[in-house]
Amino acid sequence: MIPASFDYVRVPSIEDAVVALSADPEAKILAGGHSLLPAMKLRVARPTTLIDIARIEGLSYIREETDHIAIGALTRHHDMATSELLHASVPIASFAAAQIGDPAVRHVGTLGGSIAHGDPAGDMPSVLLALGATFVATGVGSVTRTIAADDLFTGLFETALSSHEVLTEIRVPRAIDGWSFLKFNRRAQDWALVGVSAVRVEGHVRVALTNMGLTPLRATAVEQALMGGADPATAAAHAHEGTAPPDDAFASAEYRRALVKVLVERALEEAIE
């Protein structure tokens, strides 16, 4: 399968990427390309220009700041999976990164790419939603703004990034008290039929779901039940509330609604223990 024709530009800076985005409303940013190129090969995506940001210097890093850990958008899943800083401070992030695709995919795919792609079946969106991550977007004139995880994912493959903005940094907490990442699939490399990310910080648990709707979703009813003093089993019984899971060849929506309760209960037990 070969993608449809497009123009290719490799940019040396974020400023140039923003200028190139402004020049073609059908342009797409190319980082690792491991979500975008498969979509282009199937011609589900047909951007007229690819703006390759992979060679921009200084966009691949994982570093400790005063009140968060900053991860550059071009940081690869492999770098996340092997990061001692993440392993020690935010282990859900390195653990989940190691579950993505396979080693060769993780050598190329980037965190920024998987977030900007906005796939509700992707692993990292729900992890970052559960972590309450903050996203830094850079736009025209190098103006940056931050977007909260709860506001980033707006629809199927849609994010709050404007067509003139590039995702440049992802910020996660410096420490968490408990966590769980559960990905249920039938074959090693598959996307999660259902995935659950749970993060406990200072007694409060955030739970996010993969592949249970058009975007990664917060399991708000579960979180509220926990705040009301419910045990994991009682809270997990609310896991399907507010979801709209896909009904496809891999699993029915009904199956996913049943599965999510089981997985959320297990995740809560892991994150709270």
Added chain:
Amino acid sequence: MTSVSLTVNGVPHRADVEPRTLLVYFLREDLGLTGTNVGCDTSSCGACTVHLDGESVKSCTMLAVQADGRTVTTIEGMAGEDEMHPLQDAFHRHHGLQCGFCTPGMIMAAASFLRENPAPTEDEVRESLEGNLCRCTGYHNIVAAILDAAARVGASPGGAA
């Protein structure tokens, strides 16, 4: 057309390609290096695995322009002048293949893995192959071959896979 310059198996190449040219087709059709196979064409099966700057990547899911200025190694670049690469030799001795279609990708994936983890356990070897499918169900001998190659390279003075 876009100009690309890359080093493949130690040889510098320069070519004009359409931006949509996938790296695997550039290797196979422009350079004639047909050892790298196209299997599933969806970055699942790993038959197209090559090294980019020493790390395994799936060449069906990479544009040739993304490899511009970089170093690519394919299965054709693994053997020395007179002898096979330790992994090729181990696959041969352990009969780590039946039809052989997945073999180049298996060897490239294994070589990249052994660079990251020179003394792996059997479980780690099996996990490292999650992106490489063998439809002859030959995993048993493939795993045995990789473990053997790791042991032999580890035992040789200063050897690296």
